[in-house]
Amino acid sequence: MNTGHEAEMKAAKVIRMNAGRQIAVAGHRKPELEGPSDVLVRILCVGLDGTDKEIITTPYGWPPEGEDELVFGHEMLGVVVDAGKQAGLRKGDLVTMIVRRPCHDPACVNCRNGRADYCQTGAYTERGIKGAHGCLTEYVKDEDRYFVKIPPACMAYGMLAEPQSILEKVWDEVQRIQQRLVWEPKRALVLGSGPLGLLAALTARCLGLDVHVWSMDDKTSPEARIVERIGGTYQQAPSPSSASGEAGREGPASLTDYVKRQQAPFDLIWECTGFSPLAFEAMSALGPNGVLALLGISSGDRKEDVPADQLNLGMVLHNKCVIGSVNAARKHFETGIYRLQQMEERYPGIFRSIVTERITLADVPNIDFGKVKIKTLVDIVPEDRWAEMAKAASEAAYSFSV
Numbered sequence: 001m002n003t004g005h006e007a008e009m010k011a012a013k014v015i016r017m018n019a020g021r022q023i024a025v026a027g028h029r030k031p032e033l034e035g036p037s038d039v040l041v042r043i044l045c046v047g048l049d050g051t052d053k054e055i056i057t058t059p060y061g062w063p064p065e066g067e068d069e070l071v072f073g074h075e076m077l078g079v080v081v082d083a084g085k086q087a088g089l090r091k092g093d094l095v096t097m098i099v100r101r102p103c104h105d106p107a108c109v110n111c112r113n114g115r116a117d118y119c120q121t122g123a124y125t126e127r128g129i130k131g132a133h134g135c136l137t138e139y140v141k142d143e144d145r146y147f148v149k150i151p152p153a154c155m156a157y158g159m160l161a162e163p164q165s166i167l168e169k170v171w172d173e174v175q176r177i178q179q180r181l182v183w184e185p186k187r188a189l190v191l192g193s194g195p196l197g198l199l200a201a202l203t204a205r206c207l208g209l210d211v212h213v214w215s216m217d218d219k220t221s222p223e224a225r226i227v228e229r230i231g232g233t234y235q236q237a238p239s240p241s242s243a244s245g246e247a248g249r250e251g252p253a254s255l256t257d258y259v260k261r262q263q264a265p266f267d268l269i270w271e272c273t274g275f276s277p278l279a280f281e282a283m284s285a286l287g288p289n290g291v292l293a294l295l296g297i298s299s300g301d302r303k304e305d306v307p308a309d310q311l312n313l314g315m316v317l318h319n320k321c322v323i324g325s326v327n328a329a330r331k332h333f334e335t336g337i338y339r340l341q342q343m344e345e346r347y348p349g350i351f352r353s354i355v356t357e358r359i360t361l362a363d364v365p366n367i368d369f370g371k372v373k374i375k376t377l378v379d380i381v382p383e384d385r386w387a388e389m390a391k392a393a394s395e396a397a398y399s400f401s402v
């Protein structure tokens with residue numbers, strides 16, 4: 001429906017995507033309902049993550065075709081303010097948004113079957129990342145099938161359903177892969193203690209696993225304290241400059257050294273740093289019959305010598321599996337919300353300690369990712385108004401097993 005005049009709203013965007021990227025808060029066309037399944041959502045809050053940092057600071061991320069700017073942000077919590085006649089959501093419902101949209105190639109069997117996360121052509125779009133505007137703005141519109149309901153009880157941390165969905169997808173994959181044997185995982189290793197690494201550690205705890213986290217952050221850092229609070233073991237990694245040298249006065253000299261000192265092997269490793277040399281080191285650090293899940297983005301062009309023969313031999317002789325995984329499907333958002341609830345029950349207030357910074361839309365251009373302690377949320381609407389805006393939210397019903 002085009003009414004002839006276009007309403008504007010505020011948006012945080014990366015301008016000059018093709019040269020000299022910079023963040024600006026500027027006017028952006030306010031979306032309107034078009035199709036009968038469309039839903040218009042008022043955004044309450046957006047979480048920022050490593051992908052947003054990459055979009056701002058590296059050539060990663062692409063604007064919509066024919067444009068030179070991108071409204072970024074893809075981890076959102078919002079409330080439905082208008083819905084088409086055939087939409088399966090109602091005004092007042094709390095939602096988060098699925099990030100990826102399918103490609104239009106009729107031969108892409110995965111996109112055609114609702115699994116754009118396995119798009120075969122690479123011609124998918126991702127809201128706030130690739131070819132489509134994102135959520136650091138006041139409203140978004142899309143078809144109802146791209147939104148996932150958030151139960152009102154999860155309002156405070158519903159924006160974390162998207163990062164958690166990444167972990168749920170890979171856990172789903174790991175379970176399928178490990179049907180190849182009798183697998184009784186006991187110990188998990190998480191590489192990196194950013195928001196995704198911490199959620200991975202929490203997921204491991206919810207799955208009943210003993211978890212170790214290997215990261216560069218100081219032993220007294222908030223990240224290390226969170227790992228300890230949930231009953232995990234935190235190990236500070238040596239800085240890369242000292243990593244190739246001898247063992248430090250106390251700590252292990254490398255990940256390989258750390259794993260050698262362990263009494264038992266790691267059955268599962270989540271690589272959440274995107275530091276590619278560590279991803280290769282993790283292949284040898286992985287225990288027999290184990291799975292290494294690679295989740296980190298490395299947008300550089302680093303070249304590295306690897307002990308190729310030893311890696312290959314170890315992989316073969318120990319039935320190891322390495323899997324790369326990106327993005328997620330609806331069911332992973334749903335299991336993700338379930339898991340977040342479980343985490344909050346087991347460790348009350350845990351998400352408050354992961355969210356270390358809260359800013360407004362106007363503050364976004366001043367963000368310095370180097371100074372963010374763990375995770376930043378952008379409150380598009382102040383949190384004390386969310387409950388009132390979502391008071392008509394209906395309960396979410398899911399049909400999955402975990």
Ligand SMILES: [Zn+2]
Nearest residue numbers: 103108111119
């Ligand atoms: Zn596709």
